[in-house]
Amino acid sequence: MKRLFFTLMALSAIALSYAAKPKYVFVFVGDGMGMGHVMAAETYNRTVLGNDENILMMRFPVASLAMTYSADSPVTDSAAAGTALATGFKTKNSMVGMSPDTVAVESVSHELKEKFGYGVGIVTSVCYDDATPATHFAHQANRGMYEEINRDGACSGFDFIAGANTSARNDGEKAGRIFDEYRKNGYTVINGLGSRNELEAGDKILLTAPYEDKAAQIGYTIDSIQGAATLPQLTRLCLGHLMKVSPDKFFMMVEAGNIDHAAHGNDGGAVVKEILNFQEAIQVAYDFYLRHPKETLIVVTADHDTGGMTVGVDKGPSRPVLKNIDYQRISKERFSDVCVAEGGNTWQEMKSLLSEKLGFWSHIPVDEVEEARMLECYGRMKAKAAGTQKTLYKDFNEFTAVVFDILNHKTGLGFTTFSHTGNPVPVFAVGVGCGAFSDLNNNIEIPQKIRKLTGLAD
Ligand SMILES: [Zn+2]
Known part of the structure; x- marks a missing residue:
């Protein structure tokens, strides 16, 4: 009897550990989004919009912090922070998907695709080959090596990559070569939000949606630019595509890059509106989580704080x-x-x-x-x-x-600066395995924990 009891216990523990593997992983990165930025958006939500409930990310069961310092500075840039969040390795500022001694380090998204066949989608409101998204698919010593970064991107096999533009947009010839490289590797390259036909046609999609020719981002929420793409829209397109090509399992990273742009300019109103817009993109994933609560993990964090923003001055x-x-x-x-x-x-x-x-x-x-x-x-x-x-x-x-x-x-x-700060950033999580993020995180621990939860690591 006792033995049967333990056998049953062991079986249920195994069942639990299987059940605890998230098949759908969403990582949301508010670029430059420190706690002051989130609290400014929350204060607006409460005192102006009159909502009694906190903004969505703050209602997640896990609310914690992450330290963001890089391998060579207490104040990271987006390349080192992106590498930390995507791969679980600290590196020097400006380096993309490489250790400080220039050895390539792999991202969790890449490993999930290679080892377990996950679909992968990368979405951002700034250039898709900018540091944060690039750390998922590229290995280069400097974030400015756009042609090399894109050569890595074209070979990534990722199912959906979307952003405002290529960072090489001001060099028409180079941009043309870059997009051709994706086409050669089987990508459908779409400029704008794409017609149904275009989106249906491609298994692998690279989508760019600048609000005007050569813009480095999809447009600020506060500018309400007619016809401009929005982050929630891109998030929905990505989710729709992943559900088509890899309905059983996928990894998705969504970056709100405009928060960083607004914070670098110390534009407080634009920061608040970008975070509320980011919330709507998170809501897309949260609605999905409500339909798949036992299979979905959502982590919301930031790569670093920009501007040292405070409520109160x-x-x-x-x-x-x-x-x-x-x-x-x-x-x-x-x-x-x-x-x-x-x-x-x-x-x-x-x-x-x-x-x-x-x-x-x-x-x-x-x-x-x-x-x-x-x-x-x-x-x-x-x-x-x-x-x-x-x-x-x-x-x-x-x-x-x-x-x-x-x-x-x-x-x-x-604001204390036009640059980044060494302030810790928030971590919010909900879904399968979210409890793993409840302690103070070093930023590299976030992908390391996702590796464990998905079975990539023991
Ligand atoms: Zn920045």
Whole structure:
């Protein structure tokens, strides 16, 4: 009797361990999404949208942290952090899918495809061959080696790769060679969201959807660009494709790269809107999880913090006013161009633009000191004597820099840098095996844990 009991126990333990293997793995990476960014979106969700429930990722049963330092710096870049999250190995900044001594290291997504035949989908709102997505399929000593990175991508066998563009987009000839390489390897290359026929035709798809020619991203949510692709849309297309070519098992990585772009520019309103948009992409996976709860794992994390964003800022309001974000109808990046093109010839005309695009005066009171500060910089811009605020993705004119500094302060959002920080990032998880992520994670442990859960490692 006792022996039978133990046999049954052993069998149920085995059954459990089999049941505990996720057949569907989703990893969501908010590029640059620190806890301050998430909390800003959550504060907007609670105080402006009036939702009693937290935003979706914060409702997951596991909420933890990950440390992000790279092999050569306390402050990582997206290449080293992407390599850590995709492969489970620390490397030096700028390196893609390689150890510090340039030995190729494999990603979990690649291993799941090679060893277990998983379908693989990689989706991002920035260039698909940018550091974070590239770490899943490429092994190169520098993130800027786009042609080599794409040669690896074309041979990856991944079923669906989607993003805004190739990073080599400014060199037409090189971009052409890159897309040909994918075609040679059996990919259907689609520009835009693709017709049903195009999507149906290809087993392997490379999709690019820049919001305008040569754009490095699919467009900011806050700019509501007509006809532009959105991250939730790309996520749905990827999921649909994987369900067609590999319905039994797949791995999917979705990167919200625009969070990083907005945070590099210290554009608080754009960051919040990008995170809410990211939420909708996560919702696509969460709805899938609800249909396959015993087979699905979803992990949401970030590669690093960008900007050191905080709710609350020196010389800001005692109670942050996130409602101001509702009046912001344009990203800082776009405003920098628009204020030159459409700012008119007088301060009055510029004031109406500030009112229309950012809600100044019409919805957000502006005091004399603030107006004087903007007017003084406006004068220098007109005299072509204004400076430039240089950041990674955009050089802002000084007037835009002053305007958005005032806006962030009035809203109560702070930033410590235009670059990355060494702050830890959040980890949220739900589904099969999610408990594995509940302790403080080093970023390399996230793929290592996925290896164990899927049976790639003991
Ligand atoms: Zn960045």
